[in-house]
Amino acid sequence: MLGIKPYLSFNGNCEEAMSHYMEALGGETMFIQRYGESPMPSEGIENLVMHMTIKAGDSLIMASDCPPNMPSEPGTNTSLAIGIDDAEEAERIFAKLSVGGTVTMPIQETFWAKRFGMMIDRYGINWMVNCEKPHGEMADVAD
Numbered sequence: 001m002l003g004i005k006p007y008l009s010f011n012g013n014c015e016e017a018m019s020h021y022m023e024a025l026g027g028e029t030m031f032i033q034r035y036g037e038s039p040m041p042s043e044g045i046e047n048l049v050m051h052m053t054i055k056a057g058d059s060l061i062m063a064s065d066c067p068p069n070m071p072s073e074p075g076t077n078t079s080l081a082i083g084i085d086d087a088e089e090a091e092r093i094f095a096k097l098s099v100g101g102t103v104t105m106p107i108q109e110t111f112w113a114k115r116f117g118m119m120i121d122r123y124g125i126n127w128m129v130n131c132e133k134p135h136g137e138m139a140d141v142a143d
Contacts, residue, residue, distance in 0.1 A: 002082075002083035002084060002085055003082075003083055004080050004081065004082050004083075005059075005060050005061065005062055005080075005081050005083070006061055006062070006078060006079075006080065006081070007062045007063065007064075007078070007079040007080070007081040007128055008061065008062070008063040008064075008077060008078055009063070009064060009065075009066050009072035009077040009078070009079070010049075010063060010064070010065050010066065010072060010077070011065065011066055011071050011072050012048060012065050013065075014048070014049040014052060014063050014064055014065040015032070015049050015052065017063070018049075018052055018054050018061070018063055021054065021056070021061065022054050022056065025056035025057070026056060026057070027054045027055055027056035027057075027061075028054065028055055029052070029053075029054055030053040030054060030055050030060065031051065031052065031053040032049060032051070032052045032053075033049070033050050033051050033052075034046060034047055034048060034049060034050055035047075035048050035049075035050045035065075035067075037050070038050050038111070039111050040111070044068075045065070045067055045068065048065035048067075049063070049064055049065045050064055050065070051063075051064050052064065062081055076126065078126065079118070079126035079127060079128050080125065080126070080127050080128070081127075081128040081130060082127065082128065082129050082130065083130055083131075083132070084115075084129065084130065084131045085131065085132075086131065087114040087115045087131050089131075090107065090114070090115040090117075090129050090130070090131035091107055091115060093129055094107040094115075094117045094119070094129040097119060097121050097127050097129070098117075098119040098121065098127075099122070100121070100122035101119050101120050101121040101122045102119060102120045103117065103118075103119045104118045104119055104120060104126075105117055105118040105119075107129060112132060112133060113130050113131055113132050113133060114131045114132070114133050115129065115130075115131040116128070116129065116130050116131070117129050
């Protein structure tokens, strides 16, 4: 396992919020990608943040803007994101964590990941499980 990091969801003000956190915590931007820079359909949301990572001290905080049809709700807009480097282990952890919970996105291949899935566990905690593809392998994946 590569670690567990907080993942924050915003309704169009991700970059503003993350800039505020960087200023307050003395952090820096590690990565930012907008919807318009991805192979996902992005009409009308091209400039929203699809994924952003900041570093503050020894910690990483990840975040994104939610598409308008999937708004974030205050109080439930934080997830724990697990980074895993083995697709089978990602599926095993996802299956175990989702027992008795609600799968919000089944674990599957995406253009950035060998496996990615989201769920709310039986205790009400939001989880993301991500097994990234090496950057040279990122490509479109048919729905």
